[in-house]
Amino acid sequence: DGGITQSPKYLFRKEGQNVTLSCEQNLNHDAMYWYRQDPGQGLRLIYYSQIVNDFQKGDIAEGYSVSREKKESFPLTVTSAQKNPTAFYLCASSMYSNSNQPQHFGDGTRLSIL
């Protein structure tokens, strides 16, 4: 089945630790996105990538980093510089890299601080 797979489902971060969230898609989509959702809030864009080896900062990129070495993979690293990382992280993809395309989401990763 085609889709977007995020792992792990739950993740705990210790103080000063970097953690990496995985996002893999087998939809052959060009564009991939990372969003953060806080309780009762909408989605805020962290990073997005239109093609392999290219990515752009979103609205809240500070404390996060990404890579796009393969079309199907777009991992997100939450660094120790992100002081309030507790949130629901959502990865999405769309067929083409323009905003007229609907985005489809993975199941998300919940990150908490230990």
Added chain:
Amino acid sequence: QKEVEQNSGPLSVPEGAIASLNCTYSDRGSQSFFWYRQYSGKSPELIMFIYSNGDKEDGRFTAQLNKASQYVSLLIRDSQPSDSATYLCAVSRTGRRALTFGSGTRLQVQP
């Protein structure tokens, strides 16, 4: 002014009624509009998208777009308890490759 505004709710409707969810946006150049449903603790699921002024129907769902007034709405006919969820409005903005999301409206359908 927020770029995409939604009433947070909850909007409570009885089973079988029509639920009307509204969204306003600030960028007059916005071209594409999306409605997502998000159940508690789950990821958003695409319900509908609309690009042109007017109505677009898909089963029990109708999206309505009025670009002159800068609003988009979602009507859910014959509401069911299983429709109880948060509905997110997402809008494309001029010169931006990603969508901008509203904070969502929580819908409660009472049996």
